[in-house]
Amino acid sequence: MGSKKLLLLAGDFVEDYEIMVPFQALSMLGYEVHAVCPEKQAGDSVKTAIHDFEGDQTYTEKPGHNFALTYNFSDVNPEDYVGLVVPGGRSPEYLRLNERVIEIVQAFAAANKPIAAVCHGAQLLAAAGVLEGRECSAYPACGPDVRLAGGQYIDIAADQAHVEGNLVTAPAWPAHPLWLAAFVKLLGARIEL
Numbered sequence: 001m002g003s004k005k006l007l008l009l010a011g012d013f014v015e016d017y018e019i020m021v022p023f024q025a026l027s028m029l030g031y032e033v034h035a036v037c038p039e040k041q042a043g044d045s046v047k048t049a050i051h052d053f054e055g056d057q058t059y060t061e062k063p064g065h066n067f068a069l070t071y072n073f074s075d076v077n078p079e080d081y082v083g084l085v086v087p088g089g090r091s092p093e094y095l096r097l098n099e100r101v102i103e104i105v106q107a108f109a110a111a112n113k114p115i116a117a118v119c120h121g122a123q124l125l126a127a128a129g130v131l132e133g134r135e136c137s138a139y140p141a142c143g144p145d146v147r148l149a150g151g152q153y154i155d156i157a158a159d160q161a162h163v164e165g166n167l168v169t170a171p172a173w174p175a176h177p178l179w180l181a182a183f184v185k186l187l188g189a190r191i192e193l
Contacts, residue, residue: 006187007081007108008035009101009124011091016048016064017173018087018118023067025180026085029189034071034081038098041072049089051119051172053158058141059172073100078107083187088119088139088172096127105130109166114186116168118179122146125167135164139171 006026010019019035026033037046048064078084084105086092095101101124108115109130117125122138123145125131131151137160138146143153154162154169161170161179168186170179184191 004030005032005034005081006083006085007076007078007104008033008085008087009095009104010035010037010046010067010069010087011095012037012047013049013090014046014067014087015089015119015173016050016067017176018089018121019046019048019067020065021173021176022085022087022116022118022180025176026184029184029191031187033085034076035067035069036071036073036076037069038073038095038101040069041074042070044069046091051089053172076104078104078111078113081108081113083114083116083183084108085183086115086117086121086124088117088121090120092120092123096124102128112166114166114168114183116179116183118170118175119172122169125149126151134167135162136167137162137169137171 045066050064051059105128119139122142126145126149131149137154146153158172159174
């Protein structure tokens with residue numbers, strides 16, 4: 001695993017913070033982050049949505065930024081990457097219908113490479129069948145997906161993260177500091193101040 005490339009799976013209406021912050025933070029650490037989307041090429045963009053917690057029964061949604069993809073989906077080879085990032089938002093809901101996306105997630109799981117999924121990213125893990133017997137946090141509305149996929153849903157505060165083996169999961173973007181720190185640790189990176 002001498003490569004420092006990471007794969008980030010995205011689609012339209014991915015959660016804004018959950019794609020922007022990991023992409024920028026991991027790039028700042030020196031990783032080459034290939035952000036990809038089925039049927040799109042490097043330089044194309046995906047629309048994002050901003051989800052917030054404002055006291056309603058569920059999160060609110062507002063238009064976010066356009067996020068420029070950095071790599072061609074058609075050129076992805078899971079063997080080229082040291083880890084996988086699966087942001088949430090609405091994109092995992094339909095990305096899980098793409099057979100190649102499912103194969104990619106399964107390849108990372110089979111190789112026991114670090115996988116970081118946040119919020120609705122668990123929907124993609126569940127659809128790929130990689131949660132059987134595993135612990136996984138997610139946005140609470142995705143708890144049934146985790147359980148139906150044979151996983152154990154871990155209900156934690158929105159600003160917390162959960163690690164089990166190669167899997168780092170969190171309920172939502174407030175967990176970014178802990179979620180990204182745990183993922184970077186699994187990648188074997190060492191940050192010294």
